[in-house]
Amino acid sequence: SYVLTQPPSVSVAPGQTARITCGGNNIGSDRVHWYQQKPGQAPVLVVHDDYDRPSGIPERFSGSKSGNTATLTISRVEAGDEADYYCQVWDESSDRVFGGGTKLTVL
Amino acid sequence: EVQLVQSGAEVKRPGESLKISCKGSGYSFSNYWIAWVRQMPGKGLEWMGIIYPGDSDTRYSPSFQGQVTISADKSISTAYLQWSSLKASDTAMYYCARILYGGTVYFQHWGQGSLVTVSS
Numbered sequence: 001s002y003v004l005t006q007p008p009s010v011s012v013a014p015g016q017t018a019r020i021t022c023g024g025n026n027i028g029s030d031r032v033h034w035y036q037q038k039p040g041q042a043p044v045l046v047v048h049d050d051y052d053r054p055s056g057i058p059e060r061f062s063g064s065k066s067g068n069t070a071t072l073t074i075s076r077v078e079a080g081d082e083a084d085y086y087c088q089v090w091d092e093s094s095d096r097v098f099g100g101g102t103k104l105t106v107l
Numbered sequence: 108e109v110q111l112v113q114s115g116a117e118v119k120r121p122g123e124s125l126k127i128s129c130k131g132s133g134y135s136f137s138n139y140w141i142a143w144v145r146q147m148p149g150k151g152l153e154w155m156g157i158i159y160p161g162d163s164d165t166r167y168s169p170s171f172q173g174q175v176t177i178s179a180d181k182s183i184s185t186a187y188l189q190w191s192s193l194k195a196s197d198t199a200m201y202y203c204a205r206i207l208y209g210g211t212v213y214f215q216h217w218g219q220g221s222l223v224t225v226s227s
Contacts, residue, residue: 031211031213033211033213033214035152035214037152042202042217042218042219042220043152043202043204043214043217044217045213045214045215045216048207048211048213048215049211049213054215084151086151086152088152088213088214090211090212090213092166093169094168094169095153095154095168095169095170095171096153097154098151098152098153098154099151100151101151101152
């Protein structure tokens with residue numbers, strides 16, 4: 001079963017850069033996608049296919065990958081970025097395609 | 108504009124059956140896979156299964172195979188998630204999502220969620 005490992009929490013001051021990591025054994029050969037979920041709301045896709053942004057997502061959100069770790073970087077963090085963030089790959093034989101989630105706190 | 112509108116909150120007793128819905132609009136419903144995702148209280152996201160409304164091809168996550176049934180009626184652009192006998196542990200928020208399914212697979216657009224509470 002595929003396991004994606006995310007830090008439970010990340011804290012950053014407004015205006016600084018937040019980096020949220022996602023580790024997995026096969027991540028280097030899989031496409032990684034990222035979702036933002038604000039309290040009481042449905043998830044929203046913020047990055048797909050490692051580094052592509054859907055229309056309407058600010059350029060402050062970017063994705064990258066190196067080895068077995070993918071990273072979601074949020075530049076110039078704002079209070080409105082406070083949310084849970086999930087990484088995702090696809091393996092239909094696995095019940096775990098999402099990481100455990102990272103709570104981003106804006107100090 | 109792509110929209111997925113889900114049915115409302117439900118409160119059920121253990122052992123009861125339930126069918127919740129997800130109606131798509133703003134795109135060709137038959138031509139995109141729909142996924143169901145569970146989020147238990149205070150927990151993360153879990154994929155349950157996916158369906159292609161065009162031919163009702165359905166795939167289940169190993170954890171949910173045999174536990175739920177996913178179906179779709181393309182004539183009314185609606186997908187369904189159903190249980191035959193609910194358990195307290197089915198209490199969760201359930202999301203439908205339109206997914207891009209091919210060389211890459213991701214959840215493009217999400218419904219607003221349907222809260223299911225199972226309690227005696």
